[in-house]
Amino acid sequence: MTLLMHASDISGRPVVTVRGGEDIAEVRDVVYSPESGRLVGLTLNKRGFLAGRRAEVLPAGQIHAIGRDAVMVGDDSSLADGDAAPDELAHPATERNVLGDDVLTERGVNLGKVKDLVLVVGSSGDVVGYHIDKTGGGRGYIPLPAQLAVSGEFLVVPDITEEFVRDDLVGLGAAVEEFRARLGLP
Amino acid sequence: MSDSFRRATGRKVVSRASAEEVGVVAHLLVDAGRHRVAAVVIGRGKKARLVDWAQLSSFGPDAVMVAEESALRPPADDREQAAADGKLELVGKRALTEQGNEMGRVEDVSFDPDSGALETLIVKDRHIPAEALLANGSYAAVLHPGQDEISGMRLSD
Numbered sequence: 001m002t003l004l005m006h007a008s009d010i011s012g013r014p015v016v017t018v019r020g021g022e023d024i025a026e027v028r029d030v031v032y033s034p035e036s037g038r039l040v041g042l043t044l045n046k047r048g049f050l051a052g053r054r055a056e057v058l059p060a061g062q063i064h065a066i067g068r069d070a071v072m073v074g075d076d077s078s079l080a081d082g083d084a085a086p087d088e089l090a091h092p093a094t095e096r097n098v099l100g101d102d103v104l105t106e107r108g109v110n111l112g113k114v115k116d117l118v119l120v121v122g123s124s125g126d127v128v129g130y131h132i133d134k135t136g137g138g139r140g141y142i143p144l145p146a147q148l149a150v151s152g153e154f155l156v157v158p159d160i161t162e163e164f165v166r167d168d169l170v171g172l173g174a175a176v177e178e179f180r181a182r183l184g185l186p
Numbered sequence: 187m188s189d190s191f192r193r194a195t196g197r198k199v200v201s202r203a204s205a206e207e208v209g210v211v212a213h214l215l216v217d218a219g220r221h222r223v224a225a226v227v228i229g230r231g232k233k234a235r236l237v238d239w240a241q242l243s244s245f246g247p248d249a250v251m252v253a254e255e256s257a258l259r260p261p262a263d264d265r266e267q268a269a270a271d272g273k274l275e276l277v278g279k280r281a282l283t284e285q286g287n288e289m290g291r292v293e294d295v296s297f298d299p300d301s302g303a304l305e306t307l308i309v310k311d312r313h314i315p316a317e318a319l320l321a322n323g324s325y326a327a328v329l330h331p332g333q334d335e336i337s338g339m340r341l342s343d
Contacts, residue, residue, distance in 0.1 A: 014325065016282060016286070016323075016326055016328070017321065017323065017328075018284050018320055018321060018328050019320070020321050020323045021218075021282075021322050021324070021325055021326045021327055021328045022325055023323075023324075023325035023326070065284060067282070067283065067287040068286065068287045068288070069282065069286060069287055069288040070282055070287075070288075070326075071286060072284055072285065072286045072328075122285060123285075
């Protein structure tokens with residue numbers, strides 16, 4: 001069974017080394033590419049009280065696992081120097097942040113505003129859906145198509161997304177596979 | 187006959203040469219990669235001393251025997267200093283799976299007092315083979331438990 005979590009829940013989680021058992025940083029922010037539907041990486045804070053931002057970042061490819069209680073990495077060398085990291089991770093473009101975007105179907109129905117990303121717990125870091133504040137009120141979850149058009153204001157999704165709005169993470173988990181099958185996605 | 191970290195804590199360390207007590211066991215420092223006891227930590231903080239497992243005469247049920255007091259030495263590196271400060275004490279440490287999920291605290295560890303080989307970690311009533319131990323740091327003991335140990339864990343959003 002696939003376990004899902006909100007991306008915002010990762011912020012503040014410790015980054016722990018598998019080979020050392022040391023907490024070397026904590027998650028500041030999740031950097032996400034809406035175009036590819038994938039996690040780009042994580043920006044980091046220093047560990048501890050009153051600690052500030054760390055110059056290093058954690059590229060998605062270096063993440064050993066994202067768990068319920070910690071983000072696991074191999075060792076210190078898994079962190080990348082901010083200058084050496086891919087630009088989209090070191091300097092994430094704010095206009096590509098989908099949070100707050102209105103979700104529009106292709107025929108122009110507004111499903112709601114993006115509130116959060118939904119990730120698969122485990123090694124992949126796959127983003128499989130969005131948590132939305134529904135236009136009519138209440139929280140909803142929609143599965144994520146592989147490709148979609150996105151601006152700083154709108155996210156355009158296929159019309160059938162409307163049929164796959166779910167009330168909770170469990171419902172989303174069940175909807176993702178069927179949704180992807182209907183769109184002919186892997 | 188196996189011994190346990192909890193039972194060993196507070197045990198007297200005695201010099202065979204002088205028959206005098208030279209300290210008591212504070213905790214046992216493990217070598218996670220080799221799944222063994224690396225050293226016995228005696229006392230805490232600035233006064234802490236270590237005895238390498240290989241330097242012990244015997245890890246007895248009532249006393250830990252060393253040849254003489256000179257077997258005790260101060261911490262030699264950062265890791266041993268962290269051990270002396272109590273930061274690497276395995277009992278009481280948070281147990282994390284390598285997938286980043288907390289299993290609870292390490293309640294106790296059983297080991298073979300003849301060889302120093304770790305046998306079983308007890309984490310919240312679960313018995314986990316010592317081979318599952320990947321690392322022991324100041325933050326967590328990292329485990330790679332088999333499917334049997336993972337089943338029964340509940341993950342929530």
